[in-house]
Amino acid sequence: MTLNKILPAFLLFSLFSCSHSLQKHEDANFSFEQRADYLVSQMTLAEKVSQMSYESPAIDRLAIPEHNWWNECLHGVARAGVATVFPQAIGMASMWDREQMFEVANAISDEARAKHHNFAAKGKRGIYQGLSFWTPNVNIFRDPRWGRGMETYGEDPYLTGELGVQFIKGLQGDDDTYYKLIATAKHFVVHSGPESERHSFNATPSQFDMLNTYSPHFEKVVKEAGVYSVMCAYNSYNGLPCCGNKSLSNLLREDWGFKGYIVSDCWAINDFYMPNAHEVTSSKQEAAAMAVKAGTDLNCGDSYPSLVEAVKNGLISEAELDVSVKRLILARLKLGLFAPKGAVKYEKISYDVVDSEMHRLLALQTARKSMVLLKNKNNLLPLDKAIKKVAVIGSNANDLEVLLGNYNGYPSAPVTPLDGIKQKLPNAEVKYAAGCKLAEGLPIFEAIPSSVLFTDKACTKNGLAAEYFNNKELKGEPTHSRIDSNVDFVWGTTPPFEDLAYDEFSVRWTGVIKVKESGDYALGGEGFLGMKLFIEDSLIVDRSEVHHPHKEYEYVQLEAGKSYSIKLEYIQDNTEHAMMRLLWEKPNDNLAEEAIAIAKEAEVVIFCMGISPLLEGEEMKVKVEGFAHGDRLDIKLPRTQTALMKEIKKLGKPMVLVLLNGSALAINWENENIPAIVEAWYPGQAGGTAIADVLFGDYNPAGRLPLTFYKSVDDIPAYSNYDMRGKTYRYFEGEALYDFGFGLSYSDFTYSKLKTPDHIAPGDCVEISVDITNNSKIDGEEVIQCYAANPQAGGVNPNKSLVEFQRVMIKAGECKTINFTINPDQLMIVDEQFKKTVLAGELKISVGGAQPTAKRIRERKVLTKTILVEGSAFVMDK
Structure with missing residues (x-):
């Protein structure tokens, strides 16, 4: 037009x-x-195409400023300097709390807005500095082996959708004219591993599974939250890459009424033509044209510049590009990026909201709410604060990485579990030992000390020769030269020298490493962007193309007394968090002995075990048995940890297990032998305080599992099988270790007086009320869960489904009447014609603190009632 x-x-x-x-x-x-x-x-053709890549350059003649679309805020503003870090997404899902999800997202968007305006005032408009955020990840965590499951809200589409709606509303704001941020629902669609196959995998779900499991939550966040951006997935769907699949954009736009823009996952368009990927086109031009024709407006990657030639060669028309460019310009207008000063109310958010006391308290409250009490035999918990000797064992007890998960920001005052326990018990003797590696082959890192680093081969002076450059290329004469005793720097936004720009400098350290003990040493480092480590001129670690901090290492055999040249290069490139740490793990055969020694002296042993973001995550290089590409090959707790706990159990001490992890664990021995178990996830900056509050009774846990903990990987179908039969609580026929929705409390709740109608017509809402009594002397929160089952449903429909939940505070001795309404769309099944339908016949409704078939629900009852649905089946509209 x-x-x-x-x-x-x-x-x-x-x-x-x-x-x-x-x-x-x-x-x-x-x-x-x-x-x-x-x-x-x-715009000219070239200018239009330039605006379709995530790094959109300025068009000065039209007064269009530079804009970078890539930002992250999964559980706090990520990769943009200091920010409040909330629990990882799977932990927030464990709250089962819509209101808290909204408050967290609202706080995150406050910080994001404040940061953006601060960046823009300094002329900074680069990556992680804008207002369009690639969050949340609402994929279904259908298999515990998926390394990115920690980024999701669990295995249930209703819980995921309800929490996703609140998170998106908190991000996008409540202004009628301007968005606070633009949220992005990802990854559309049918995406949950394996990570090693994500660039080539073709998902072919049944229509039953697509309608029952893989699409409802996406539909919900489009229709109810008005999410303004959707990211298409790497994998193919029914034979076509998701980012080149017109049927998926039609589903979004035509069936669901989506009004925003679609962005590709990063470098997903390259997979259209790259060898060993989808290989559906022969060139970058064809791939870019295919993606735009399919509705993918924005490219995270380097494919879309080829659209200029694609238009000239007749592969796509300029008019087709105009549709996408308009969507992208419209998004920027709706963010207020072209608005006159003062027009957008969110501009008034002061920068002091970032890392504010209020947000720190919100992070603590959220971490507390995310804790799930899995076991408490003989009421071992809460522990007595008068205790005098405590052994804290496990490398997760004192590791910042397990607080932060992935896609994270950088808290100013993080509290590890060890810190939290020490702060809780100022008069006790709290001793710590790692005890074992999290998994065989995963190092326990520490900064390489000055005692083994030397400036020259003669080894006469400790430290490394450092050259600091006022550029990003390590070029020219260094601006500063000095001897650094070692490399263990977290500069943040404070540069190492006042005349260096904190976000654009580079450093080279050179010298010698000389150890006193021969053996295999894990040598590596942690830096934000460019990092290269050389030993004897051999490149052993290269993270020069990675845009986020992560520890990377290689095992190297070093001989005692021998001098090895070492060179470390670091580049800080337009990011808000400068850091470089030169790390190692030296040979240590005494880990278990140290742990057993402190356990013998202790009155109670607190294990901090689990896994780590170094083991599970997004398409990672992992060289550890049982893990591959960020995924898990098994779901057991690594045997190094279980072996240590078995040894310490022989001491007969009271034992508590705190798990820090992002996915379900098969902790069969631990469940049988350790009296108290707490699931803490990756709990964010205040995780240590929250854990100590739960362990010592200053907070009554009420978190519930958002996914099933299976007993064995053998209990579930193959990981690459996207058929839902046998997976998640809705289809699993076996006995779980801990059920979806499970979680204990220090309070004792009972349910009574369940009221529902005896008869309804298809399409009617179901009004429900139930009384809940706290029979204990402790105030506590209860998560009321309502499930529905359609015994007459055929095809591949769920055995039962969550249809409502509420998290409610109930005081000691109090009885509360809870009322809620089940909408008909929550009662539907998929019929043989693949229509969403509410069937006539029996409908079983259960209400309680757990699933109706859950094994471990203590004294809490689950009440069930059968409702007769009378009349003709009701077919839902689109």
């Missing part, structure tokens, strides 16, 4: 007169759509 057909003549003349205000896109006389149409009409 031409501009002439959209705008009246007098408006057209006014627009083309290019007044100063219009050039800055500030004229409120015109709608966002009119302004977007005008801007696109004024």
Whole structure:
């Protein structure tokens, strides 16, 4: 459609007169759509294409500033310097708390807005500095082996959708004109590993599974939250890459009414033509054209610049590009990026909201709410604060990485579990020992000490020779040269020298490493972007292309007394968190002995075990048995940990197990032999305080599992099988170790007086009330769960499904009546014609603190009632 057909003549003349205000896109006389149409009409082909990549350059003549679309805020503003870090997404899901999810997202978007305006005021518009965020990850955690499951809200589409809606609303704000941020629901669609196959895998779910499991939560966040961006997945769906699949964009736009833009996962378009990937096109031009024709408006990657030639070669028309460019310009207008100063209320958010005391308290409250009490035999917990000797064992007890998970920011004052326990017991003797590696082959890192580092081969002076450059290329003469005793720097936004820009400098350290004991040493480091480590001129670690900090290492055999040259290079490139740490693990055969020694002296042993973001995550290089590419090959707790706990159990001490992990664990021996178990996930900056609060009774745990803990990987189908039969609580026929929805409390709740109608018509809502009594002397929160089952449902429909939940505080001795309404869309099944239908016949409703078939629900009852649905089946609209 031409501009002439959209705008009246007098408006057209006014627009083309290019007044100063219009050039800055500030004229409120015109709608966002009119302004977007005008801007696109004024762009050249090359300019249009430039705006379709995540790094969108400025177009000065149209007063369009540079814009980078890539930002992350999974559980706090990520990779942009200091920020409040909340529990990892799977931990927040364990709260089962809509209101808390909204408050967390609202706090995150406050910090994101404040950060963006601070960046923009300094002329910074690079990666991790904008207002469009690639969050949340609402994929279904269908298999515990998936390394990225920690980023999700668990295995249930209803819980995922409800929490996703609140998170998106908290991010996008409540203004009628401008978005606070733009949220992105990802990864569309049918995406949950394996990580090693994600660039080539073709998901072919049944229509039953697509409608029952893989799409409902995406539909919900589009229709109920108005999410304005969707990220298409790497994998193929029914034979076509998701980012080149017109049926998926049609589902979003035509069936669900999605109004925003679609962004590719990063470098996903390259998979269209790369060897050993999807290979559905022969060139970058064809791939880019295919993606845009399928509705993928924005490219995270380097494929879309080829669209200029693709248009010239007739693979796609310029008019087809205009559709996508308009969507992207419209998004920027709706963020207020072209608005006059003062027009957007979110500009007023002060920078002091970042890492504010209020947000720190919110992080603590959220971490507390995420804790799940899995076992408490003989009420061992809460522990007595008068205790005098405590042994804290496990490398997860004192590791910052397990607080933060992945896609994280950087807290100013993180509290590890060891720190939290020490702070809780200022008068006790709290001793710590790692005891064992988390898994065989995963180092326990520490900074390489100055005592083994030397400036020259003669080994006469400790430290490394450091050269600091006021550029990102290690070029020219260094601005500063000095001897650094070792490399263990977390500069943040404070540069090592005042005349260096904290976000654009580079450093080279050189010298010698000389050890006193021969053996295999894990040598590596942790830096934000560019990091290269050389031993004897051999490159052993290369993270020069990675945009986020992560420990990387290689095992190297070193001989005692021999000098080895060492060189470390670091580049800080336009990011808000400068850090470089040179790390190692030296040979140590005494880990278990140290742990047993402190356990013998202790009155209670607190294990901090689990896994780590170094083992599970996104397409990682992992060289540890039982893990591959970020995924898990098994779901057992690594045997190094169980072996240590078995030895310490022989001492007969009271034992508590705190798990820190992002996915379900088969802790069969631990469940049988350790009296108290707490699931803490990756709990964020306040995790240590929250854990100590739960262990010592200052907080009554009420978290519930958002996924099933199976007893064995042999209990579930193959990981690469996307058929839902046998997976998640909705289809699993076996006995779980801990059920979806499971979690204990220090309080004792009972249910009574369940009221539902005896009869309803298909399409009716179901009004429910139930009384809940706290029979204990402890105030506590209870998560009320309502499940529905359709015994007459055929096909591949769930055995039962969560249809409602509420988290409610109930005081000691109090009885509360809880009322809620089940909407008919929660009662539907998929019929043989693949229509969403509410069937006539029996409908079983259960209400309680757990699933109706859960084994370990203590004294809490689950009440069940059968409702007769009378009349003809009710077919849901689209």
